[in-house]
Amino acid sequence: MxxxxxxxxxxxxxxxxxxxxxxxxxxxxxxxxxxxxxxxxxxxxxxxxxxxxxxxxxxxxxxxxxxxxxxxxxxxxxxxxxxxxxxxxxxxxxxxxxxxxxxxxxxxxxxxxxxxxxxxxNSDDIQRNLTEKSEAILSATRIAIIGGGPTAVSVASNVKEMRPESEVHLFFSQEMPLPTYHPRTRRKVEKFLQKQEVVLHPLHRADVPADLDVEAFSSDPISWSTGQPPFKADVTLWAIGKxxxxxxxxxxxxxxxxxxxxxxxxxxxxxxxxxxxxxxxxxxxxxxxxxxxxxxxxxxxxxxxxxxxxxxxxxxxxxxxxxxxSILGFQKKGLSIFTPNGERVGISxxxxxxxxxxxxxxxxxxxxxxxxx
CATH class of the missing domain: 3.50.50.60 (FAD/NAD(P)-binding domain)
Structure with a gap:
């Protein structure tokens, strides 16, 4: 057989x-x-x-x-x-x-x-998508990222690292990002983002457009069900776990x-x-x-x-x-691995x-x- x-x-x-x-x-x-x-x-x-x-x-x-x-x-x-x-x-x-x-x-x-x-x-489709999305976000002056999970946090940190002159705004619905991670991990990543000068907007819950296309960036003003004034960015990335x-x-x-x-x-x-x-x-x-x-x-x-x-x-x-x-991925200063108990291990x-x-x-x-x- x-x-x-x-x-x-x-x-x-x-x-x-x-x-x-x-x-x-x-x-x-x-x-x-x-x-x-x-x-x-x-x-x-x-x-x-x-x-x-x-x-x-x-x-x-x-x-x-x-x-x-x-x-x-x-x-x-x-x-x-x-x-x-x-x-x-x-x-x-x-x-x-x-x-x-x-x-x-x-x-x-x-x-x-x-x-x-x-x-x-096919391979051409994948390469085209990769290039177009990267060029779109790196050419923007004011960037909004909606979401508090690892995807949103990683984009905010890495785009800011590559484009320090750009405004990078991270909006999330809780008091700190990364709700499924250990509290120590959450605090450490929050401090790192602040040091990078990513603008953090806690307690912001976005009104998700009914016709939202999660496969595309948007540029329409963002409104909030939590009562804050609308926010306008050149490029908005929705990473809301949808x-x-x-x-x-x-x-x-x-x-x-x-x-x-x-x-x-x-x-x-x-x-x-x-x-x-x-x-x-x-x-x-x-x-x-x-x-x-x-x-x-x-x-x-x-x-x-x-x-x-x-x-x-x-x-x-x-x-x-x-x-x-890993949350932020491999950056200029190396890679940070966060353990299950919230400790950070840095790798050069x-x-x-x-x-x-x-x-x-x-x-x-x-x-x-x-x-x-």
């Missing part, structure tokens, strides 16, 4: 890492509407320093050594026929297809703006009320013993923490245990209380360039990366 087949619906960060782990023992097919990894991480560096961001977050699938032998389809899943252990898909060329699986992994992620979408794209799960192809009984995929402690979809989920689509907790925190390792272990008939070996995924990790630029990415990230986590052709 041949190897068991695993189909992975979605090859963003979590899906790709899962594919690398499972490729050692199984026949893996990965499905993505993109021709390469387009990471949803680090929007701030992506807008402020797109060429630097590309080096580490926009990577052709054929450069990953751990994906050698994986059948990668430039396609979108259009349906799941779980009783038949099959999925239907539509290729980039518009042609339909059907695939059988022994295990299905749903890692289709979310859409929350121009930096994360479920559209079909995300939606990529779930169009997923049966309703696999979904929680908010549209994310239901997940038990073992990252398995309840009621479907051979369907697993990981990443931002997986409703493991309010922060959907399996997108980080080595969720792919738990997923790979559990899929392998299931296919080997050893359910007693399944491991639980344990979400942390607070989000943690030399160590980031010569050890963190080439050794820890690409060699250890991603198991090897070919040089650009």
């Amino acid at each position: 041949g190897k068991k087949r695993i189909v992975i619906a979605g090859l963003g960060d979590a899906g790709l890492l899962s594919a690398i782990q499972l490729n050692k023992n199984f026949d893996v097919i990965g499905i993505s509407p993109k021709p390469c990894l387009v990471s949803g991480q680090e929007l701030g560096p992506r807008l402020a320093r797109p060429k630097d961001w590309e080096e580490n977050y926009l990577i052709d699938y054929d450069r990953f050594k751990g994906l050698k032998g994986v059948d990668i389809r430039h396609a979108k899943v259009s349906g799941i026929m779980a009783r038949e252990n099959k999925i239907s898909l539509i290729g980039y060329d518009g042609l339909p297809d059907t695939l059988a699986y022994d295990v299905l992994v749903i890692s289709s992620g979310t859409q929350n703006g121009f930096w994360r979408n479920g559209h079909f794209e 995300l939606s799960p990529n779930n169009e192809f997923i049966p309703a009984d696999m979904l929680a009320e908010d549209g994310f995929v239901r997940a038990d402690d073992f990252l398995r979809v309840p009621g479907y013993e051979n369907v697993f989920t990981v990443g931002d689509i997986a409703k493991t907790d309010d922060n959907r923490s399996s997108a980080r925190n080595a969720g792919h390792l738990v997923l790979a272990h559990n899929v392998k245990s299931f296919l080997e008939g050893r359910d007693e070996k399944l491991k639980s995924f344990k979400p942390p209380r607070y989000r943690w990790g 630029p030399w160590w980031v360039k010569n050890l963190l990415f080439p050794v820890f990230v690409w060699r250890l986590i991603y198991q090897g990366l070919e040089k650009r052709k």
Whole structure:
């Protein structure tokens, strides 16, 4: 008998890492509407320093050594026929297809703006979008960023670092940004933004336009349900957590009320013993923490245990209380990692360039990366 087949619906960060782990023992097919990894991480560096961001977050699938032998389809899943252990898909060329699986992994992620979408794209589309958005925000004199999460904070900090002469305004609804992080992390990042002279506007809740296009910048005056006077900027970026799960192809009984995929402690979809989920689509907790925190390792272990008939070996995924990790990304003075208990670990630029990415990230986590052709 041949190897068991695993189909992975979605090859963003979590899906790709899962594919690398499972490729050692199984026949893996990965499905993505993109021709390469387009990471949803680090929007701030992506807008402020797109060429630097590309080096580490926009990577052709054929450069990953751990994906050698994986059948990668430039396609979108259009349906799941779980009783038949099959999925239907539509290729980039518009042609339909059907695939059988022994295990299905749903890692289709979310859409929350121009930096994360479920559209079909080719390499030219991706590059054009990257360049246009970066040029638009870096050419602005007065910039408004709406949102208090890590995406909004990262954009505010990185754009201000690259354009210190520009006014960068960050609006958020609570007293401090980063509500899902440890209080110490929140205070430290707030002080850093103030030192950069990012203008902070706490307790501002925006009236979200009914026709808001989260895939575009806007320039209309911003009004506030909290009573402050309207604010006008050259460019406004809405990073308000208005995300939606990529779930169009997923049966309703696999979904929680908010549209994310239901997940038990073992990252398995309840009621479907051979369907697993990981990443931002997986409703493991309010922060959907399996997108980080080595969720792919738990997923790979559990899929392998299931296919080997050893359910007693399944491991639980344990979400942390607070989000943690990089918030601002790699900046001129290096990289800051914030721990689950709110401590900051600073890594100098030399160590980031010569050890963190080439050794820890690409060699250890991603198991090897070919040089650009």
